[in-house]
Amino acid sequence: MVEEAKRSLKTWLRRKCRIMLVLPFFAFLSGIVTILSPCILPVLPLVLSGSVGGKRKPVGVVLGFVLSFSLFTLILSTLVQALQISAQTMRMAAILIIILFGFVLLIPKLQEKFELAASRLVSQKQNKQRNGLTGGILLGASLGLLWTPCVGPIMASVISLAISQQVDGGSAVIVLSYSLGTSIPMFGIMLGGRNLIKRFPGLSKNTGRIQRVFGILMIIVGLSLYFGLDRKFQTLILKTFPSYGSSITAIEENKFIERALQQRSGNRQEQFLESIEDADPIPPPGIEGVYNKPEESILKESLSSLQYNVTQNDGTEASFRNEYWDNHAEGIYVDIVSGEALFSSTDKFESGTGWPSFTRPLEGGNIKMDKDMGFGMIRNEVSSFYADSHLGHMFDDDPGPTGLRYCINSAALRFIPARELETEGYGKYLDLF
Amino acid sequence: MKLFTILIALVIFSSFPVFGSGQQDDSSMDKPMMEDKSEMASPLLDFINMEKSMILAESSPTVLFFYANWCPSCQAVEKDITMNASDLEGINLIKVDYDDSKELQKKYGVTSQHTFIQIDPAGEALAKWNGGGSKEILENLVKKEM
Numbered sequence: 001m002v003e004e005a006k007r008s009l010k011t012w013l014r015r016k017c018r019i020m021l022v023l024p025f026f027a028f029l030s031g032i033v034t035i036l037s038p039c040i041l042p043v044l045p046l047v048l049s050g051s052v053g054g055k056r057k058p059v060g061v062v063l064g065f066v067l068s069f070s071l072f073t074l075i076l077s078t079l080v081q082a083l084q085i086s087a088q089t090m091r092m093a094a095i096l097i098i099i100l101f102g103f104v105l106l107i108p109k110l111q112e113k114f115e116l117a118a119s120r121l122v123s124q125k126q127n128k129q130r131n132g133l134t135g136g137i138l139l140g141a142s143l144g145l146l147w148t149p150c151v152g153p154i155m156a157s158v159i160s161l162a163i164s165q166q167v168d169g170g171s172a173v174i175v176l177s178y179s180l181g182t183s184i185p186m187f188g189i190m191l192g193g194r195n196l197i198k199r200f201p202g203l204s205k206n207t208g209r210i211q212r213v214f215g216i217l218m219i220i221v222g223l224s225l226y227f228g229l230d231r232k233f234q235t236l237i238l239k240t241f242p243s244y245g246s247s248i249t250a251i252e253e254n255k256f257i258e259r260a261l262q263q264r265s266g267n268r269q270e271q272f273l274e275s276i277e278d279a280d281p282i283p284p285p286g287i288e289g290v291y292n293k294p295e296e297s298i299l300k301e302s303l304s305s306l307q308y309n310v311t312q313n314d315g316t317e318a319s320f321r322n323e324y325w326d327n328h329a330e331g332i333y334v335d336i337v338s339g340e341a342l343f344s345s346t347d348k349f350e351s352g353t354g355w356p357s358f359t360r361p362l363e364g365g366n367i368k369m370d371k372d373m374g375f376g377m378i379r380n381e382v383s384s385f386y387a388d389s390h391l392g393h394m395f396d397d398d399p400g401p402t403g404l405r406y407c408i409n410s411a412a413l414r415f416i417p418a419r420e421l422e423t424e425g426y427g428k429y430l431d432l433f
Numbered sequence: 434m435k436l437f438t439i440l441i442a443l444v445i446f447s448s449f450p451v452f453g454s455g456q457q458d459d460s461s462m463d464k465p466m467m468e469d470k471s472e473m474a475s476p477l478l479d480f481i482n483m484e485k486s487m488i489l490a491e492s493s494p495t496v497l498f499f500y501a502n503w504c505p506s507c508q509a510v511e512k513d514i515t516m517n518a519s520d521l522e523g524i525n526l527i528k529v530d531y532d533d534s535k536e537l538q539k540k541y542g543v544t545s546q547h548t549f550i551q552i553d554p555a556g557e558a559l560a561k562w563n564g565g566g567s568k569e570i571l572e573n574l575v576k577k578e579m
Binding site: 038039076077078080081084085086087088089148150151152153155156157159160162163164165228231232234235238242243244246249350351352353405 | 490501502503504505506508509532535536538539540541542543544545546547548553554557559560561562563564565573575
């Protein structure tokens, strides 16, 4: 007993570890090497500009970058749809900030004013300390928005969740690891630049001039980003070295990651399925105790031939030409044979298949699942618990909250509108609507 | 301080063999690749407008592929899709220029290149995913058969 428990604990831990550690670890590695990616090359001079300015500017840049890149990766898609501003337009704003920074470096008077204002913004007392932290954070934050790396499968999986508005804790951990990885070479570049300036007396004497050079550099980079020259440059690189970009993301192409990613995407479905497997069938509201399936001969009479064929012979009705595929009314769907509650309009969605589709059953216990090997594919057959009516199939390809799609024949269902729930004896479902 | 210099040097150094071998690989692969291309036309359709795409979606699964010339993985995918065209038969793959599709990006919340959006006949998104090639298309596609 103990041995068995130990073993199951071990496999559970191993699985968790794989998901919790493998993906963030490789995301971190990818983050480090992404600095060499052709998609990033054009914005690298901006990082170098962190070499000049207050002592704590590099820390600020890294901090601003990690926060802004992580946040934007997770919520940019939601922002774009909510504000109806495209990501490119938002990036334009970041480019303008970069150009502004260029001018600040270029014109000493402007710089004095800016640093004063920036440090005042943080704390009234420290307004004489020009450590460059605030300016660095702003620069880093703009960089975070402009940082559009050519990502590998791990980050792609996070972006996929983000554009489907399904961000979870795991995605946040992965993005954070990735950006922390990137911040290492970023920090290194800035410190390296600083050291170089310090080491050569010719350079360190002319800090003012160096700052102006970096100012001009930032303006040039900003303008070239604005006019899309960076993309032209990348296209050229790609034409000259066709496999340069993809070889950088190649470190993510291994079996470990593939399996971990699969487990991660399968997780939501597994958790959900476990939760409904434990559910008990819901007995009818009346006094009889169980739902009854009428005799064969009565069924033949009371059901239409299509309804009979679907529920009793595992038939499938035509897509789009059925009663409920585009029914958007509020209410619940019950088994046409027995009346047991099956699905709710609150879980119904447009799947594009032309059949009523649900993300979950209303009562997990009223649903039975069986493997069905018809039509050259393995499908999960869905039937009702009490009457054993064939309802349809369940697919695990849905991008929705449970990751599942219950594709059900209208002919197996009877719709009870919300306002008739009470009179039909389904009053307990009233609070769904 | 030195540690960082070493780290940077290491990162740059370690990428060189990858970089070099990548190049070599490609030159040796160049010839058969070219022949393959001339034999098999890319199954990707060019985006004309949303109306045309929606009409396509009425008869079979239709996916918008937000593509950019400067995106290395997009080019790899185009090769992959061409090679595995037979697996993707019956699926309309429409290439949309990422740099020239602000309205569509706002509509579907697309934020980066190499993004796929499967649409229904009403133009609504059925599935969205980023990255991957033909295998991922088949995995993510919402299938029409029940």
